[in-house]
Amino acid sequence: MRLERKHRDYWRRNLKLTALLLTTWFVVSFVVSFFARELAEITIIGFPLGFYMGAQGAPLIYLVIIGWYARYMNRLDRQYGVREGEADED
Amino acid sequence: MADYTTVPLRRYYAFYTAGFFIFILILAFLERHGLPPRWIGYSFLFLTIFLYATIGILARTASVSEYYVAGRRVPAVFNGMATGADWMSAASFMGLAGTLYLSGYQGLAYVMGWTGGYVLVALLLAPYLRRFGQYTIPDFLAARYGGNPARLVGVFATVLASFVYVVAQIYGVGLITSRFVGLQFEIGVFVGLAGILVCSFLGGMRAVTWTQVAQYAILIVAYLVPVTILSYQVTGIPVPQLTYGHVLQKVQVLEERIFDEPAEIEGRRIFRERADGYLERIQALPGSLDEERLRLFEQINDLKSNNAQMREVVAVERERRELPKSSEAARIYWDKLMREAAQRGADPEHHLTPFPSGGEEVSNTARLNFLSLVFCLMVGTAALPHVLMRYYTTPSVREARTSVFWSLLFILALYLTAPAYAAFAKYEIYSTLIGSSIAQLPVWVSAWGKIGLVSIEDVNGDGILQLVELALNPDVILLATPEIAGLPYVISGLVAAGALAAALSTADGLLLTIASALSHDVYYKVYRPDATTQWRLVVSKTLLLVVAVFAATVASQKPATILSMVAWAFSLAGAAFFPALILGVFWKRANAAGAVTGMVIGLLVTLYYMVRVQVDAIPWLGIQGIGMDPWWGIESTSAGVWGVAAGFLTIIVVSLCGQAPSKATQDFVESVRYPELEGS
Numbered sequence: 001m002r003l004e005r006k007h008r009d010y011w012r013r014n015l016k017l018t019a020l021l022l023t024t025w026f027v028v029s030f031v032v033s034f035f036a037r038e039l040a041e042i043t044i045i046g047f048p049l050g051f052y053m054g055a056q057g058a059p060l061i062y063l064v065i066i067g068w069y070a071r072y073m074n075r076l077d078r079q080y081g082v083r084e085g086e087a088d089e090d
Numbered sequence: 091m092a093d094y095t096t097v098p099l100r101r102y103y104a105f106y107t108a109g110f111f112i113f114i115l116i117l118a119f120l121e122r123h124g125l126p127p128r129w130i131g132y133s134f135l136f137l138t139i140f141l142y143a144t145i146g147i148l149a150r151t152a153s154v155s156e157y158y159v160a161g162r163r164v165p166a167v168f169n170g171m172a173t174g175a176d177w178m179s180a181a182s183f184m185g186l187a188g189t190l191y192l193s194g195y196q197g198l199a200y201v202m203g204w205t206g207g208y209v210l211v212a213l214l215l216a217p218y219l220r221r222f223g224q225y226t227i228p229d230f231l232a233a234r235y236g237g238n239p240a241r242l243v244g245v246f247a248t249v250l251a252s253f254v255y256v257v258a259q260i261y262g263v264g265l266i267t268s269r270f271v272g273l274q275f276e277i278g279v280f281v282g283l284a285g286i287l288v289c290s291f292l293g294g295m296r297a298v299t300w301t302q303v304a305q306y307a308i309l310i311v312a313y314l315v316p317v318t319i320l321s322y323q324v325t326g327i328p329v330p331q332l333t334y335g336h337v338l339q340k341v342q343v344l345e346e347r348i349f350d351e352p353a354e355i356e357g358r359r360i361f362r363e364r365a366d367g368y369l370e371r372i373q374a375l376p377g378s379l380d381e382e383r384l385r386l387f388e389q390i391n392d393l394k395s396n397n398a399q400m401r402e403v404v405a406v407e408r409e410r411r412e413l414p415k416s417s418e419a420a421r422i423y424w425d426k427l428m429r430e431a432a433q434r435g436a437d438p439e440h441h442l443t444p445f446p447s448g449g450e451e452v453s454n455t456a457r458l459n460f461l462s463l464v465f466c467l468m469v470g471t472a473a474l475p476h477v478l479m480r481y482y483t484t485p486s487v488r489e490a491r492t493s494v495f496w497s498l499l500f501i502l503a504l505y506l507t508a509p510a511y512a513a514f515a516k517y518e519i520y521s522t523l524i525g526s527s528i529a530q531l532p533v534w535v536s537a538w539g540k541i542g543l544v545s546i547e548d549v550n551g552d553g554i555l556q557l558v559e560l561a562l563n564p565d566v567i568l569l570a571t572p573e574i575a576g577l578p579y580v581i582s583g584l585v586a587a588g589a590l591a592a593a594l595s596t597a598d599g600l601l602l603t604i605a606s607a608l609s610h611d612v613y614y615k616v617y618r619p620d621a622t623t624q625w626r627l628v629v630s631k632t633l634l635l636v637v638a639v640f641a642a643t644v645a646s647q648k649p650a651t652i653l654s655m656v657a658w659a660f661s662l663a664g665a666a667f668f669p670a671l672i673l674g675v676f677w678k679r680a681n682a683a684g685a686v687t688g689m690v691i692g693l694l695v696t697l698y699y700m701v702r703v704q705v706d707a708i709p710w711l712g713i714q715g716i717g718m719d720p721w722w723g724i725e726s727t728s729a730g731v732w733g734v735a736a737g738f739l740t741i742i743v744v745s746l747c748g749q750a751p752s753k754a755t756q757d758f759v760e761s762v763r764y765p766e767l768e769g770s
Contacts, residue, residue, distance in 0.1 A: 007764045010764065010765075011763055011764060018213050018214070021213055022209075022213060025206065025209045025210075025213075029202060029206050029464060029468070030461055030464070030465075033202070033444075033457075033460060033461060033464065034457065034461065036195070036444035036445065036457075037444050037445060037453075037457075040442070040443070040444065044335075045332065045335050046335025046336040046338065046339055047335040047338065047442075050195075050444050051195055051198070051338075051442050051444070052335070054198030054199075054201060054202055055198055055201060055506070055509045056331070056506055058202050058205075058206065059201060059202065059205040059206075059498075059502055059505060059506060060502070060506075062205050062206050062208060062209050062498060063495070063498050063502060065209050065212075065213075066208060066209060066212040066494050066495045066498055067495045069212055069213055069491065070212070070488075070491035070492045070494070070495050073217070073488075073491055074488045074491060074492070077487075077488060077765065080765075082487075082765040082766065
């Protein structure tokens with residue numbers, strides 16, 4: 001496979017987005033849980049914040065992360081004219 | 091089924107779901123007019139299995155690509171639903187709510203871990219595996235790491251992690267059928283086996299995919315209905331996910347009152363004394379075993395000579411029968427009883443408190459365990475072959491990305507509701523059950539008590555139920571919620587059908603994964619590369635049958651240990667696959683030697699840690715005294731923390747010591763990373 005600048009460009013933008021989203025994932029999962037005791041002081045719709053993040057906040061943010069990634073990358077694919085899978089889509 | 095375009099499919103499944111609702115309404119009507127519960131159980135069992143069988147037979151196929159990857163024509167939304175059903179097992183369906191009930195905040199590790207893993211799947215694995223576009227995970231390892239050694243290690247890890255898991259699912263089917271339909275456990279296991287085989291045998295991945303979509307619809311309806319009604323009864327708003335925060339605050343108030351009652355404190359003291367008693371006996375072994383046997387013998391004679399009630403005599407006789415024969419077995423037996431008693435005697439924890447007290451250090455260890463369990467469950471999710479395989483079935487890389495989004499959305503419908511179950515059940519139990527007279531408990535307590543899921547022991551003899559006197563099996567929270575809410579039996583039947591769907595769909599996916607690994611990777615790729623297409627399918631179907639029967643046979647033995655080993659599957663899969671897959675895509679320098687040693691060492695470190703932390707002796711191998719203190723207090727279920735770290739480290743070190751991979755391999759990595767662009 002012959003690599004062009006366009007290829008490297010595409011890959012770099014993919015890596016950048018992946019790193020950004022993984023950092024968010026890490027903070028939401030591990031940093032927030034680490035401070036769950038401290039966050040218990042704050043209340044949100046009846047929940048202490050630490051509990052809420054584990055039960056609903058973090059899972060919903062995961063969904064946003066995945067949705068964002070799919071949208072951004074699928075748009076990038078179109079922008080860079082990726083041929084793959086074109087035939088099966090309308 | 092031949093037409094895969096989304097619109098007719100949506101129509102099929104919409105009709106199907108509506109039909110299912112009408113079926114429930116008819117049964118509810120019949121129940122009102124005197125249909126006995128047993129017949130409701132039968133109706134649900136046979137109608138749902140019949141439905142799955144119909145789909146399975148309609149989707150039969152003789153094409154390899156249809157059989158292994160459903161022809162790669164599954165639209166993103168439906169693949170998401172199938173992944174949801176594939177993913178949510180009997181344990182998620184029945185056990186999660188109960189785990190959250192029993193351990194409060196600590197249980198949220200499962201909610202976060204089992205959902206957060208999909209971020210790793212979406213960002214690091216699914217699109218690249220789809221672009222690679224073969225059939226199995228060992229396929230990818232072989233292509234990236236030059237050949238059969240990597241493939242075979244992959245097959246070994248696939249079979250190891252998936253087999254334990256599939257046995258647990260079939261075991262779950264046995265439990266459900268015996269609880270709700272009254273079939274004997276062993277017969278239930280084989281009914282379940284039939285249910286699994288009708289889906290996967292004729293149509294492989296294609297049939298499994300479309301039955302999983304049907305099973306998702308049933309399991310999610312069954313999960314949401316009871317708790318939604320309960321939420322409406324308690325708060326007036328039928329959205330349990332939003333209302334349970336306020337319910338938890340009420341639980342907090344109840345807890346503060348109940349925990350400090352003198353009768354509770356007294357009850358906990360009695361359990362602690364019992365634990366001390368067991369400890370003394372363990373220390374006085376082997377003499378104490380004879381003493382105990384003699385004591386029980388005398389007690390029986392006493393009871394008999396005093397004309398005591400038959401029930402009491404039987405109870406003590408059973409105690410004597412259950413007494414172990416050897417002093418080694420007695421040590422393990424009493425140790426277990428001591429732990430149970432000590433746990434019940436310990437100060438209870440508040441549901442909402444993260445990493446409960448007992449001092450700064452204990453709390454910090456609890457936090458470390460919480461975080462490492464979250465990590466292991468996430469990495470395990472992103473490495474279990476039966477989940478990853480589903481992303482081979484979408485038509486394109488783009489659909490694979492979107493499909494992960496749908497998967498998580500459908501999974502969240504259950505996972506965001508599980509904590510609400512725990513909250514509502516706790517509120518009902520604390521506010522109405524605790525403090526009432528033991529002679530007048532509601533019917534569900536004794537009904538589930540008969541099969542050992544609820545046990546009550548009036549330790550202080552006051553005839554009033556204290557919290558400390560109530561012991562619950564985690565499964566009962568979900569199973570008993572319809573009865574706690576006072577709903578008709580048809581809802582209980584619905585819950586059973588949902589649990590059955592969860593167990594069957596996961597078992598289908600796992601069996602197919604094992605059969606594919608053995609038939610595609612071992613038989614076709616390694617042993618007989620010249621096999622014809624037809625012959626490959628014959629081998630695959632035969633292996634599916636053999637593995638399924640073998641798994642059902644193991645499950646019918648009721649292996650107690652296998653259930654605790656399911657948690658291990660995540661750590662094992664994570665340690666074996668995660669480093670090799672991730673580095674395979676993101677680090678060109680990783681070479682074959684590094685990957686193979688890394689996978690093996692990751693597996694070995696995980697197994698070593700699990701075994702040495704969990705067990706002290708393996709009697710049938712004649713091994714004793716191998717127990718060790720956990721490193722930094724990390725429990726055996728999170729052994730994957732060490733395994734994954736060791737895996738990454740080994741691959742990096744060994745790869746750097748060896749040569750860079752060949753040009754062909756580097757080209758392969760590029761073909762996975764970069765799509766074909768226009769004009770290149």
